[in-house]
Amino acid sequence: MTRAYCLQCERPEKSCLCHLVTSVDNGIHVVILQHPLEVKQSKGSVTLLHQSLKNSEVIVGEDFNDNVKIQSLLKRYNQQCAILYPSDNAVVLSEEKCNISPPKCLFILDGTWKKTYKMFMTNDWLQQLPHFTLADGIVGQYKIRKTTKKNALSSLEACCYALSVLERQQSGNNKYQALLDSFVKFNDFQLSFNPS
Numbered sequence: 001m002t003r004a005y006c007l008q009c010e011r012p013e014k015s016c017l018c019h020l021v022t023s024v025d026n027g028i029h030v031v032i033l034q035h036p037l038e039v040k041q042s043k044g045s046v047t048l049l050h051q052s053l054k055n056s057e058v059i060v061g062e063d064f065n066d067n068v069k070i071q072s073l074l075k076r077y078n079q080q081c082a083i084l085y086p087s088d089n090a091v092v093l094s095e096e097k098c099n100i101s102p103p104k105c106l107f108i109l110d111g112t113w114k115k116t117y118k119m120f121m122t123n124d125w126l127q128q129l130p131h132f133t134l135a136d137g138i139v140g141q142y143k144i145r146k147t148t149k150k151n152a153l154s155s156l157e158a159c160c161y162a163l164s165v166l167e168r169q170q171s172g173n174n175k176y177q178a179l180l181d182s183f184v185k186f187n188d189f190q191l192s193f194n195p196s
Helices: 046-052 068-077 113-122 124-128 155-166 177-191
Strands: 029-034 056-060 081-084 091-093 105-110 131-134
Touching: 029 046, 029 068, 029 155, 046 056, 046 155, 046 177, 068 081, 068 105, 081 155, 091 155, 105 113, 105 155, 113 124, 131 155, 155 177
Parallel strands: 029 056, 029 105, 081 105, 081 131, 091 131
Antiparallel strands: none
């Protein structure tokens, strides 16, 4: 017997995420470059992120150098793209430094640290974009996936925190907080399938 899948989130109906989707009208176009091995990862946060952000898209692959969609995006946004990636020359995003000129399009890499590093190194055009990284000290709520990396966050959390700073959201009135709260519920929901 085949499993029934939700047509919206494309997950098995038993683990459908649609009740956790929080609609957010983000001003910066978010493009998630997702490693192919992450697509069917039940613990991944990209499905919830993409379903929640009104202005986002997911492109799956590793080498995007000849990707027609990417070329179209770079042309459309004409030098106003950036990537969230902790390179050595990345600009640190923090609420205290509000003089950063926000991009119109922000690329996010989704995969393990090893996979995203390979994706970054494979795609020369990513290295040529302005790089942003998050400030130290953000405590992640990703309970269902473990990493030894310091300050590691899920793609959803990293994206929300970056957009908050770039769109100058105020701490007390941050439109991304509801999505971060949904992410906490997502973790609890996933853990409910594996009671300890």
